[in-house]
Amino acid sequence: MLFREVIGHEALKHRLISSVQQNRVPHAQLFLGPEGCGNLPMALAFAQYLNCESPGNTDSCGQCPSCQKALKNIHPDIHFTFPFIAISTGKKEEIKEKCADWLPEWRTFLQQQPYGNYNNWINFIQKENKQGNINAKECGDIIHRLSFKTFESSWKVLVLWLPEFLEKEGNRLLKLIEEPPEQTIFLFVGHNPDRIINTILSRLQIVPFGRLQEDEVAWYLQEEQGVPAQSARQVAVLSNGNIARAAELVQVSQESYTSTLRQWMLACHAYDITDMFAWNEQFIKWGREQQKQFFFYCIHFFREVYLMQHGAAVLNRLTEDEMNFAQKLGGKLSAASVERIMELFDTYIYFIERNASARILITQMTVSFAHFFHRHPADIRHPFYAEWEL
Structure with missing residues (x-):
């Protein structure tokens, strides 16, 4: 080379x-x-x-x-x-x-x-x-x-x-x-x-x-892999300076991760058992690589939520749709909960890479999210759910 x-x-x-x-x-x-x-x-x-x-x-x-x-x-x-x-x-x-x-x-x-x-x-x-x-x-x-x-x-x-x-x-x-x-x-x-x-x-x-800079990763994706400029910039942000991860993100079919995450959070916040486990079944059908990349996206997203909660949001790292979602989500979770959520995603990526059961992992994660939202039984239903409906 x-x-x-x-x-x-x-x-x-x-x-x-x-x-x-x-x-x-x-x-x-x-x-x-x-x-x-x-x-x-x-x-x-x-x-x-x-x-x-x-x-x-x-x-x-x-x-x-x-x-x-x-x-x-x-x-x-x-x-x-x-x-x-x-x-x-x-x-x-x-x-x-x-x-x-x-x-x-x-x-x-x-x-x-x-x-x-x-x-x-x-x-x-x-x-x-x-x-x-x-x-x-x-x-x-x-x-x-x-x-x-x-x-x-x-x-x-x-x-x-x-x-x-x-x-x-x-x-x-x-x-x-x-x-x-x-x-x-x-x-x-x-x-x-x-x-x-x-x-x-x-x-x-x-x-x-x-770590490599975001513009360096974006340049590589555009010049070496022919990724369109806008997509290259988005992937570069998610990759956190990791070319290997960026290449994986490009290869994985790019579902609307924001929409997928929103559906998951709505089900957990509503404590709707049927919706929660229906979402889990959808996740389990994904390949391990797509599961892992979705979790990488979630880490990126909740990192921005955490920064917003501390008045240090890097605004250009989120789209307008993501920003609106992050603002609502940040108002419903404590900073300590968001920090713990990022740790959980990081841990689950580790287990996914080692072929742990996706069903067990996502079930545990979904239940954990529901607990983060509902510290008291009275919180199970809230206008917050209707406000988020698409």
Whole structure:
């Protein structure tokens, strides 16, 4: 990947290029940032620049044999490690116990979804119901691969995506990181330092990444995915600087989430059991991806409600219809309730991603909403419901 293909982070690009030009490249770095910030594409661009035969002041050439191989993720001196599903039984050609066995799928994934997240990857290899990891056999293979001299370039580069999945097996890599073979660079790419084992984390130089700006996400959606300008701006707001989430939002059929949320809230506020559970049944029929994206929208919406309650609304983040709805809803829920609601949505997204029962989750959520609205039995019916009828 070329640096110019990586969205945003211009100052960081300059810093990485300068480290190469000044021959001051740290041998073990952690590109650390929130999901969808582009730290994996940046690692790919940096690995390509390190081995480019004619690097420029702002980017690799993109034309030399080294760049051509790096662009296809087949460079023999750029190695990859990532979470995967180990398959140790079955026919010989079906056994996959190391990352090398998953490389064809990985290369295709990088070409199609360079900003993809862990769940995108697991879904891509069609192993949604299993948990990936980086096992001891893969750690041994890393040591083996990096023990050889470079095949054709100046540097051996290991791009290790999501070291959070190393767990205790990662301790096998400590000596390799502390005393690396000559001309070897480690580029770890992660999101959550609390989930990276301390023995590994303490040996890495952290390169921090911030979230992408809304205009950067909108530009990507327009230029790279052909999304109309207005839709791109709306999705950029919902994505919260996460390109992976933005791409998912574009792919999911865009129902009128505002109307859907309004129907749900009306049923909960009216304490109409029939309507509440009819809405639940409609939600259960959605695919998991659409359920998750609806919850992301709800987090965005209730965040704006919370800001309005505290006199700090970012008005341009809501449409006129959303604003009217948010004002009415904010008057019926306490700020503490809204804060708790956002926490619940975040928790339920976590469980949806791990294949929890959608029926149980949405039933619990619906009952919780009804309780937020009705602290006293006398509140069960209120003119508020009629006022909202469409």
